[in-house]
Amino acid sequence: MLKKLLTHSTISAICLLFFLPIVAIVLIAASLDSDILANDISKASFSQFFTTFYEMFFGDYMQRLSYPPAWVILYNTLVMTVSICLFKTLFSLLSAYALVFFRFKGNIIAFILILIAGALPLETRFVSTYLVCANVLAPLNWLFNSLGFTTSFEWNILDSYSGLIIPLIPSAAGTYLFRQTFLNFPNDLVEASHIDCCKPIRFFTHILVPLSRSSIAAFNIVMFVWVWNQFLWPFLVISSKPYATVATLFSELTQSANFNLSYFSLSAMFGLLTLVPPTVIIILFQREFIKGLIQGEK
Amino acid sequence: MKIFVGLENYHNIFSNKLFPSFLFNSFLFVSFITLISFCGGLFLACLVDNVKKMRTVYTTLLLWPFALSPALSSLIWVLLAAPSIGILNPIFELFFSPWKYPSYANQSILMIILAATWKQISVNFIFILSAFSSTDTSIREAAEMDSAGFLSFYRSIMLPLALPTLAFLFFINTLYGFFESFTYIHLISQGGPADQTTSLMYYAYQLGFQSFSIGEGTAVSLILMCFVVTIILIQHKLIYFLRRDR
Numbered sequence: 001m002l003k004k005l006l007t008h009s010t011i012s013a014i015c016l017l018f019f020l021p022i023v024a025i026v027l028i029a030a031s032l033d034s035d036i037l038a039n040d041i042s043k044a045s046f047s048q049f050f051t052t053f054y055e056m057f058f059g060d061y062m063q064r065l066s067y068p069p070a071w072v073i074l075y076n077t078l079v080m081t082v083s084i085c086l087f088k089t090l091f092s093l094l095s096a097y098a099l100v101f102f103r104f105k106g107n108i109i110a111f112i113l114i115l116i117a118g119a120l121p122l123e124t125r126f127v128s129t130y131l132v133c134a135n136v137l138a139p140l141n142w143l144f145n146s147l148g149f150t151t152s153f154e155w156n157i158l159d160s161y162s163g164l165i166i167p168l169i170p171s172a173a174g175t176y177l178f179r180q181t182f183l184n185f186p187n188d189l190v191e192a193s194h195i196d197c198c199k200p201i202r203f204f205t206h207i208l209v210p211l212s213r214s215s216i217a218a219f220n221i222v223m224f225v226w227v228w229n230q231f232l233w234p235f236l237v238i239s240s241k242p243y244a245t246v247a248t249l250f251s252e253l254t255q256s257a258n259f260n261l262s263y264f265s266l267s268a269m270f271g272l273l274t275l276v277p278p279t280v281i282i283i284l285f286q287r288e289f290i291k292g293l294i295q296g297e298k
Numbered sequence: 299m300k301i302f303v304g305l306e307n308y309h310n311i312f313s314n315k316l317f318p319s320f321l322f323n324s325f326l327f328v329s330f331i332t333l334i335s336f337c338g339g340l341f342l343a344c345l346v347d348n349v350k351k352m353r354t355v356y357t358t359l360l361l362w363p364f365a366l367s368p369a370l371s372s373l374i375w376v377l378l379a380a381p382s383i384g385i386l387n388p389i390f391e392l393f394f395s396p397w398k399y400p401s402y403a404n405q406s407i408l409m410i411i412l413a414a415t416w417k418q419i420s421v422n423f424i425f426i427l428s429a430f431s432s433t434d435t436s437i438r439e440a441a442e443m444d445s446a447g448f449l450s451f452y453r454s455i456m457l458p459l460a461l462p463t464l465a466f467l468f469f470i471n472t473l474y475g476f477f478e479s480f481t482y483i484h485l486i487s488q489g490g491p492a493d494q495t496t497s498l499m500y501y502a503y504q505l506g507f508q509s510f511s512i513g514e515g516t517a518v519s520l521i522l523m524c525f526v527v528t529i530i531l532i533q534h535k536l537i538y539f540l541r542r543d544r
Binding site for chain 1: 342345346348349352356357358359360361362363364365366367368369370372373374375376377378380382383385386400416420424425428473476477480481484485486499502503505506507512515516519522523526527530
């Protein structure tokens with residue numbers, strides 16, 4: 001009995017400890033900057049919290065930092081997250097489909113190449129990827145120049161949605177995951193669809209994808225949280241204000257807080273706003289989220 | 299124009315006097331983050347594994363830090379511990395007489411490790427807990443019959459059963475320590491004071507994007523790549539070795 005009580009109280013204490021920083025952040029978001037500088041957050045009030053919230057979305061709080069309103073920044077991040085998840089799923093599904101259901105030359109080589117690509121995440125090659133994005137057509141130039149022509153094609157995708165999205169799409173984890181799912185796919189169904197003259201594309205869209213939707217959902221939930229929380233790439237690629245994502249603003253706000261400049265309540269409020277989407281997803285789809293994580297382990 | 303320089307970039311990097319300390323810092327962050335978050339996650343998982351009532355509530359409450367992004371975690375800790383205004387400053391001042399993390403290396407390192415482990419504990423927790431709960435119930439019943447104690451039950455039965463998961467966690471934590479520590483370093487200390495918290499990855503960023511010597515930046519990231527490939531190979535061998543015994 002005593003042991004049980006001890007266990008419960010320890011866990012509750014740790015849960016509380018994990019949650020306390022968020023309470024403190026809510027308090028900071030609900031105070032005036034001048035009060036925070038005077039080390040007095042007891043004056044925090046609901047009305048101040050909502051004022052900060054309102055001013056960030058519709059007022060001029062963000063313009064003081066020369067940024068667009070908060071909803072633009074959240075919208076940019078949402079566009080990035082949703083499109084990366086969509087493309088990741090699409091490409092992983094297609095490549096896994098090809099690897100599992102078709103016998104073609106170089107099958108094994110393709111799979112090994114995908115696994116090698118998975119071992120080289122963007123973080124290990126961000127400098128060179130940045131150079132590639134600065135001019136996507138540079139290899140063409142190199143090719144033509146070595147053939148004796150002088151060309152200077154240029155296509156810069158830095159500072160745009162495509163530069164933000166494309167480098168994060170390749171996903172060996174997704175291919176691997178869907179490959180596992182497809183390998184366990186009942187063979188009878190494949191044969192039955194063959195007998196009924198089901199063409200490959202129809203088989204893919206009408207049988208395979210609907211039947212593996214639970215894996216797809218789990219993968220997307222994990223990926224949503226992962227992409228939403230990306231810092232390095234969005235921070236490097238985006239430098240113009242209209243395309244700013246949460247990463248850009250995080251680096252700006254943390255820098256000013258490090259050196260005791262103002263914008264404390266704004267930073268705290270912004271942090272809370274970015275916390276909402278992943279938290280909602282994790283709590284609503286907790287079971288699928290854990291399933292997606294554990295699947296990734298195999 | 300681009301000129302082929304052979305291994306000159308590597309020579310330049312290795313002849314930098316600070317390079318060993320950057321390497322040391324990388325491993326310092328990796329080992330601390332891995333160790334603390336692994337032990338914390340294991341402790342929590344053992345506790346929650348014993349609980350029947352409220353189990354889902356506790357899981358949710360301990361799972362939510364997963365939603366924290368490294369950037370947000372840094373921002374929160376900076377706001378809570380910023381010199382002269384942070385709410386937590388009285389606590390920190392018990393241990394460090396002037397609490398001013400941007401100007402002391404040990405304080406910056408403490409901040410980075412705190413911010414990094416907050417999220418990673420819950421990652422470790424959820425993996426270990428699900429490894430525990432996927433074991434056969436008969437094992438648990440047998441242990442209860444033989445009245446195995448709390449410690450010995452986990453040490454000699456559950457942990458060996460969960461070894462493949464633990465190997466996977468080792469891998470995840472190491473990659474996290476190598477790569478995500480970039481975010482914490484950039485936001486909390488920017489490699490400072492006097493390059494004392496710069497890790498390899500942050501060095502690559504500084505070379506490529508601040509001093510615009512892109513060749514050297516790429517060379518550093520290639521060195522980093524070698525580490526990652528080594529770790530992945532070790533992990534594959536480890537998992538293969540662990541699964542072979544079954």
